[in-house]
Amino acid sequence: MSSKRLGFFTRLLDDTRPQERYRLASEQIAFAEQQGFDSAWVAQHHFHRDEGGLPAPLVFLAYVAAHTRHIRLGTGVITLPMESALRVAEDAAVLDLLSGGRLEIGLGSGGTPSSFLPFGLTSNRRGEAFAQNLQILLDCWQGNALAGDGNQLYPPAPQLAKRIWQATFSVEGGARAGAAGDGLMLSRTQPRPADRPDLSLAELQNPIIDAYLEALPAGVEPRILGSRTAFVTEDGQQARDLAQKGLRRQAENHRASGHQVRGDTLDDYIAAFDVHLGDARQVIASLQQDSALARVTDLAFQVHSIDPPHPYILRSIELIAKKVAPALGWTRTTPSKITVPQPLHDALAKETL
DSSP, X not given: OOOBEEEEEEOOXXXXXXXXXXXXXXXXXXXXXXXXXXXXXXXXXXXXXTTOSOSOHHHHHHHHHXXXXXXXXXXXXXXGGGSOHHHHHHHHHHHHHHTTSOEEEEEESOOOGGGGGGGTOOGGGHHHHHHHHHHHXXXXXXXXXXXXXXXXXXXXXXXXXXXXXXXXXXXXXXHHHHHHTOEEEXXXXXXXXXXXXTOOHHHHHHHHHHHHHHXXXXXXXXXXXXXXXXXXXXXXHHHHHHHHHHHHHHHHHHHHTTOOOOOSSHHHHHHHTTEEEESHHHHHHHHTTOTTGGGOSEEEEEOTTTOOOHHHHHHHHXXXXXXXXXXXXXXXXXXXXXXXXXXXXXXXXXXXX
């Protein structure tokens, strides 16, 4: 069995002003690269600062690309129905060149229902809009002729058509991603059916994996990314103490949105939001109970919705790389010593002297 790949995921939710959010997230990604992580993933959210801090993921990743060397850079996800697919295709093509071919494109149809309205859509049309925009992306990246005389994507980017990942909560979505030969992205948590609130995350996601693998064309290597909340400290009680505020806020937000959250203790919240926390031994034991995670090719860890202070995020990244991920089948493949690239503007200034 080949080694799993290790990813760091962020929704850029540090409790500070926007510019500082971007600085901290870029520092977290650069630190993850130094610890050997294979990929970094950023989410896209429009308008609502408490759901996610980044409406323009490709712009942000262009900055990160200039400050890293090896780590692959992914969108998890671009909410494609809200986008101009042609502009996404162009921006991604340019970013992939600037990053040295490190871009991964995660796509999804979901999002906060009210966020669709400023884009001239309603949430119930998101599936149709996703399918239309995905076809435009593929036409662009595959070099197909576009409307008008002699119009084709420039710069050409046929490689990106092979780096698409589709996020889904459903068996049907898993089959769709598999049939397309795309990667499958599984969420850190997802809603339970009203009649089965006790289902585990693995019980929800294993059928999605089954459908994906069954639909995958012969000869196509599976790409299955399992995202999970994992927060690791040296002291398990410290992890619980730091989790209280963030998970309680998440529960309050869920209830305010009309969703049910069973119970009011920290352990209730940990169960409701599929959280893995504690010292390395505790987190390893918890993650090893997740049978869906054992089947993925890519592990991606995030600290949401705990959202501890920045120094604790960095330490958790380090402990995941040194202790947790190796116990789950990950082996470091990037250089152990990474030279941090010179800031791009400094390099360009020297070029002009």
